[in-house]
Amino acid sequence: MADFDPQPGRAASEVAELSATQREADEAELYAGLRKVAGIVAGAQGVIDLLGDVAEFAVQAIPGADGVGVSLVDPWHDKPTVQTWAATAILVHEIDTAQYDELNEGPCITCMESRRPTVSGSLGSDSRWPHFGGRAARMRVHSALALPLIVGDQVIGSINAYAKNRDAFGDHAVQLGSQFARPAAISVYNAQLLASAQERTIRLQRALDSRAVIDQAIGIIRSRSGGTADEAFERLAQISQGENVKLHAVAQRLVEEAVRRAVARHR
Structure with a gap:
């Protein structure tokens, strides 16, 4: 039964x-x-x-x-x-x-x-x-x-x-x-x-990629301004808030601009 x-x-x-x-x-x-x-x-x-x-x-x-x-x-x-x-x-x-x-x-x-x-x-x-x-x-x-x-x-x-x-x-x-x-x-x-x-792995990888781009952007700002890492990060945050754009997107844009300028100089 x-x-x-x-x-x-x-x-x-x-x-x-x-x-x-x-x-x-x-x-x-x-x-x-x-x-x-x-x-x-x-x-x-x-x-x-x-x-x-x-x-x-x-x-x-x-x-x-x-x-x-x-x-x-x-x-x-x-x-x-x-x-x-x-x-x-x-x-x-x-x-x-x-x-x-x-x-x-x-x-x-x-x-x-x-x-x-x-x-x-x-x-x-x-x-x-x-x-x-x-x-x-x-x-x-x-x-x-x-x-x-x-x-x-x-x-x-x-x-x-x-x-x-x-x-x-x-x-x-x-x-x-x-x-x-x-x-x-x-x-x-x-x-x-x-x-x-798999979803957690993808999110973690995205976070790591985002962190790497932000670190690159901070380095670019420091090379131009001579300021500290905290000051460079604050500058990124100000741009992000002022343009209402995510911090990662601002950093990505800055890195891509720096790459384009470097390529143009070498040409």
């Missing part, structure tokens, strides 16, 4: 007892999706492209899913926000956007709060989300399976599967979806870490 939060008051049931052949086919689809997730190499593609692949692999791995979205938590706000970064269909993106941006309720939000898979077999009558459920039902989406993406003790997002049929996700789908979500979470998390490290 899969461990998940079902829809209150609605009996969890499969549409029909799955045959051994169907179960084997579903498990083969899951393992194919897992192999593809395992083959994702962080850094070989951007985070957005990686999330798109995860969504596509999830559709393959989760029985009954008509569309899947991958949402991530952005912790860098006063209140953490959730946003869908990849979806296999426009309809999925619209449904998830309604959850986060308009209604602040839905299976994705619930699964991240409970840290457990969340299932609904009839969204229009699901008492947990009176506003979201009706919105999804009017869009002819009746079933949902939300799987939290957890790394260690941190919830980093969720995989949200939707289906037009009612009761599309039973124990079997939850079990396979959960098996897929665990390694998918690690792949996404590693890609985020690498992207963050």
Whole structure:
């Protein structure tokens, strides 16, 4: 029996007892999706492209899913926000956007709060989300399976599967979806870490380059004025404030002018 939060008051049931052949086919689809997730190499593609692949692999791995979205938590706000970064269909993106941006309720939000898979077999009558459920039902989406993406003790997002049929996700789908979500979470998390490290490296390199140009500009001013380094820096700062131009840009301009004059003299 899969461990998940079902829809209150609605009996969890499969549409029909799955045959051994169907179960084997579903498990083969899951393992194919897992192999593809395992083959994702962080850094070989951007985070957005990686999330798109995860969504596509999830559709393959989760029985009954008509569309899947991958949402991530952005912790860098006063209140953490959730946003869908990849979806296999426009309809999925619209449904998830309604959850986060308009209604602040839905299976994705619930699964991240409970840290457990969340299932609904009839969204229009699901008492947990009176506003979201009706919105999804009017869009002819009746079933949902939300799987939290957890790394260690941190919830980093969720995989949200939707289906037009009612009761599309039973124990079997939850079990396979959960098996897929665990390694998918690690792949996404590693890609985020690498992207963050690369961004910090770029910022540091820019800062070092900026510092080098400013030091060159200070040297040029000192050679002309005979003043101290502090006096030269103060002169740069005055120009920057007076022209409302960044200090680095002022220094770069001064260095380039000095280079042009030196080249002209040699000619």
